[in-house]
Amino acid sequence: MSLTIHATAIALNGQGVVIIGPSGSGKSALALQLMAFGAQLIADDQVVLASDGPDLIAACPSHITxxxxxxxxxxLNADPAPPTRVVIAVDLGQTEPDRVPEHKTVTWLNHKVPLLWGEKNPxxxxxxxxxxKVGRSLR
Structure with a gap:
């Protein structure tokens, strides 16, 4: 089973990040910033999510690879990343009001993924x- 969503996804060191948000919210811009630091593009505008056992995998439709x-x-052209296990989701349509926020998740295809709200955070x-690189504190 798979699900195609309006999103952008990048991979860094075998870890996938799916970036969601309304049109014009900066999904591609955030991906380009991360790519400048060594991330690879999985997909822009459309991301195919698939369940693979315990993992949620992000991949790119072939026509936009x-x-x-x-x-x-x-x-722009980009070096494409292969399908990658999703470890974080980012919602650029939501502003995080808390200085140290509670941990949130989003569920796709019965997989809970840690979720960060990133609107207007320079x-x-x-x-x-x-x-x-090193994770997030559980505190």
């Missing part, structure tokens, strides 16, 4: 990179 839109620049990309 290796392509990402940079607003006011155009469609340091979000670097904080997300640090989280991907």
């Amino acid at each position: 290796g392509l990402i839109e940079a607003r006011h620049v155009g469609i 340091n979000f990309a670097v904080a997300l990179l640090q989280m991907l």
